[in-house]
Amino acid sequence: MDIKFNNAPKATSFVVLTNDKLQILNYDTDITKQYPVLSKYLEFSSSFKGKEGEIEVVSHMHKEKLVFILLAGLGEMEKISNLTFQKAGHTISSHIKKLKLQAVQLSARMDIVNINKDVWVANCAYGIMSGQYCFEKYKSEKESINTCLYLDGIEDTTPLDHLKAINNGTVFAKDCVHTPPNDLYPKLYAAKVQQEFKGLENVKISVLSENSMKKLGMNALLGVGQGSGHESILLTVQYKGTDNPKDAPVAFVGKGVTFDTGGISIKPAHNMHKMKYDMAGSAAVLGAIKSLATRKAKVHAVGVVGLVENMPGHNAQRPGDIVKTMSSKTVEILNTDAEGRLVLADALWYTQSKFSPKIMIDLATLTGAVIVSLGSTYAGCFGNDTTIIKQLEEAGEQTEQKVWHMPLHKDYDDLMKSTVADIANISETRPGAAGAATAAQFLQHFVGETKWAHLDIAGVALESGAVNAKGYGVALLDKLVELFYEDTNNQPVKKTVEKKSKVKIKEQEKK
Template identity: 45%
Template sequence: MSVNVKFDAVSFGEAERRLAAAPTEGERPLVLIAFAGAKLALGGETRTILRDAEPQIARAAAAAKFTGKRGSALDLYAPAGLPSVGRLILVGVGAAGDGENADKSAERFDDYLGLGGQTAAKLGQGASALVLFDLPEAPADAAAAGQFALGATLRSYKFDLYRTKKKKDESERDGVSDIALAVAAPEAAQTSVAAALDLADGVIIARDLVNEPANVLYPEEFARRAAKLADLGVEVEILDVPALQALGFRALLGVGQGSAHASRVVVLRWNGGAKDAQPIAFVGKGVCFDTGGISIKPAASMEDMKGDMAGAAAVTGLMHALAARKAKANVIGVLGLVENMPSGEAQRPGDIVASLSGQTIEIINTDAEGRLVLADALWHVKDKYKPAFIIDLATLTGAILVALGQEHAGLFSNNDELAGRILEAGKATGEKLWRLPMGPAYDKLIESKFADMKNTGGRHAGSITAAQFLERFVDKTPWAHLDIAGTGMGSPASDTNQSWASGWGVRLLDRLVKDYYES
């Protein structure tokens, strides 16, 4: 992967000095924030810095019919009155002012996350730019600067590790982008930017893991990479096959028994809260490649199944983000890592397996394997660590794509308060969810004639019956299941992501912990 961008926060006075001191024939791009209006509308600090150049810029904007509309941009080269600026970029942020318009503008931009991504796209890689981050809501500009830096960093990400040849224009664009943000409160903004970049690192870790091919990232290698979190103070425990057999992870091991790559469970512990404080827990499905096993998938698009570990990737990225910012919470992350392959050793439809909980499961379809991995992982966390809640993330069902597409992840929960908090964190970060129903009628669909339950409930309500299955392994612990099959991989292009892998869930859960669970 590569993310070649760094940030600095400076005062408006320093920005003015830099522009005045730059060489006469400068090439440094200057970025200005413009608000919606019939005429060019700039912030007061920006107008002061531009001085006599403002009327010329306003004329150029009027000629180009640039009105500051949200998401719009205008390039001006060698602008008159600014000899040190080779390129000037106007970026529109919509309505300025206070009250309803300002609130809507902030919501549209997800606190300037999208603006950062759009600006990074306009600048391209290797730019050394000055951004006059002159907002109408100056008291909040430090937080907005962090969001801007986060969006720009995530947009700059690309996974090109295995490309040995590049087009000429791509090579020319390589290089580190150096972006200086001129703000009203540079020290506060610098702190906000640093925190945002720690969070960006967590998202990028998750993206890298999901983008890696399965011949490189198999369970043992995933475990080795997760173990690097020990450098940040995370306690790491890796359970190999003998350890899992001794503990009774029979459902999880059954999924991986057909593969040449041995299964692993990784337990990550961040102890940032009070010594006696109850932990919170996150569990990720980590099927490093999913052929479907004996119930093999169609060949078309099977290559995408390298991303069937996006849940475990998100938990790994989350644990990095929490440790990097030294979150004041006790957090457990569990990764269930397997590979689901067909072979003479593979699990068969009709097999019955006893899970770690002691409950027995009839295997109807070996391609419904993720819930078997999570069943043992959930029970282990619930039983050993007794957390305040458990949230699992999994690319679990194709049915969630049919229901929600790629706009929302599916949310299932046995606890209204936890579900409500997750939904609020989703609104705050733009990683959106939709809560779906659960209940006894759905639970009845996974009853088995031969065991305590079966691992599929048939064609109808497939995402819901999968959640009903998982609920049987959390007992009465507050729990939420996030089905991220539509959001964790194969991501549509956005202002903040041009990658196949999105790193979805890292920002959402970091925000959840920050808002509700830190001491």
């Protein structure tokens, strides 16, 4: 989607926002004089009430050209927030796609409630941009069109630039999740990341090969990928947006199983094609780092992702094998389909020992048990530090990427006792019991003294009941950094556009 900061050509379709009293919020009364059909529709329509989420398309012939008025409701004035505008934008976007509109105008003539017009326009535009996403790389005939969004009345582009960066990071994450596994095995994934980050300032990318990981003793991660013909990789993307060389980073760690057959403990054939999505945690991490780097966030952040393919080859890891992790703790493999925690065990230990981060957060499509617990509304959130968990909860509420605090307890260690190793990778005595919690408890053994949280995103990585990636985690992590870890004393200079003549604001009352 292209964005331009000026008036759209004449007879361009445009957006009108109202509250539940049918007051027009983004235009003065002149818009109803120019388009009388709009005034009549608001007066006589029985279907549109201006409630949050409502949208109507009003068509009108204007000077022999068909114009569509996208009439969107925001609901009660006192409940309008940034998320209200994002959701309205997303709904508007779906109608833009249905109508195949090549140009749409969104005008901002006033603040709405207490939200500055540059901020609410940015959030509405962000919703429209995110709703335009369509993965068509492998289709011979493309269905989407490139719509131009004209933003009229915006003065400071800083809020929009921030949200555009998040959208770019989210699009990258979604693209990675949707890419088929024959085009995204670890080596190709790493190459894709290097290409995507090319040109971004203060970014350093490093790749650990299997030989390098062997020297570090990362046998848990390596064991998962040893049945595949594709080499496993540990990829690190470091972004330094602060001037202090001693500033400890915030660290994000992602599970990147590019395809998960389950290994020797093979999965059922039904829906196995969806196991290309088992790298969604790594995509979220990389998308978040891209967002931070794109908007030049004043933070030191590092993303570490373990990239493997879990296949039942002749050299595949077996149930009953024992591996020695980078931490020196030994793990008995009871089920090769509990592989994500093995990848993360070494990735987490590597991250905390190499970077000594302020905090460390991992994201993984780790268990089906978390879907049973929380469905597709919340990610399961576990951790050893209540402050981080509260911060994630706040960031989640502000981005609609919600988390729910789940328990860790030493009693869960009893479920993973092994008679031949330090720990087993699943419970043998009570299979399936507290599945999400025991997986998180397992990970806690590999974080050292670092403040840490684990997000099990198995239920929220995809749209509910669909196979479309959400890009969950990108906006969440960006908001976490913005609220709690960014240097607010050294922010970028505001970017402005040429100011237009101010419009006198008049409240449009329903007649």
